[in-house]
Amino acid sequence: MSAQPDGSYGPLIPMPDLTPDALRSAVARIAPSRVSALTQHLFEATTNVQRTQSLAPLRAFVHSWAVFIAIQRHPQRAARLRELEEIVDGGEADPSDAIDEVRRIRDVAEAEAGL
Numbered sequence: 001m002s003a004q005p006d007g008s009y010g011p012l013i014p015m016p017d018l019t020p021d022a023l024r025s026a027v028a029r030i031a032p033s034r035v036s037a038l039t040q041h042l043f044e045a046t047t048n049v050q051r052t053q054s055l056a057p058l059r060a061f062v063h064s065w066a067v068f069i070a071i072q073r074h075p076q077r078a079a080r081l082r083e084l085e086e087i088v089d090g091g092e093a094d095p096s097d098a099i100d101e102v103r104r105i106r107d108v109a110e111a112e113a114g115l
Contacts, residue, residue, distance in 0.1 A: 070109035
């Protein structure tokens with residue numbers, strides 16, 4: 001696990017290993033309301049692995065939840081992402097700048113997760 005500073009505050013938790021159990025444990029600590037969604041996604045991914053004989057669904061699961069954790073473990077980053085999503089979803093202003101910033105947040109999260 002690795003931790004990166006978040007401004008004057010550090011992350012809530014270290015970045016977990018990229019295994020389903022470690023990701024589930026991290027989500028339970030920082031976003032307990034999302035554990036059921038993670039569990040459902042993992043069930044679907046493992047079912048699709050068996051059906052397709054490909055690890056791609058499991059890789060997508062790990063990628064999705066690692067990025068989620070990398071964002072959510074930094075409260076300021078998570079709050080900013082929610083603000084940007086509201087701007088994009090609101091449709092009241094040109095969302096181009098907000099979309100660009102969302103991409104940057106996700107890029108940083110992917111790098112932090114080692115993806």
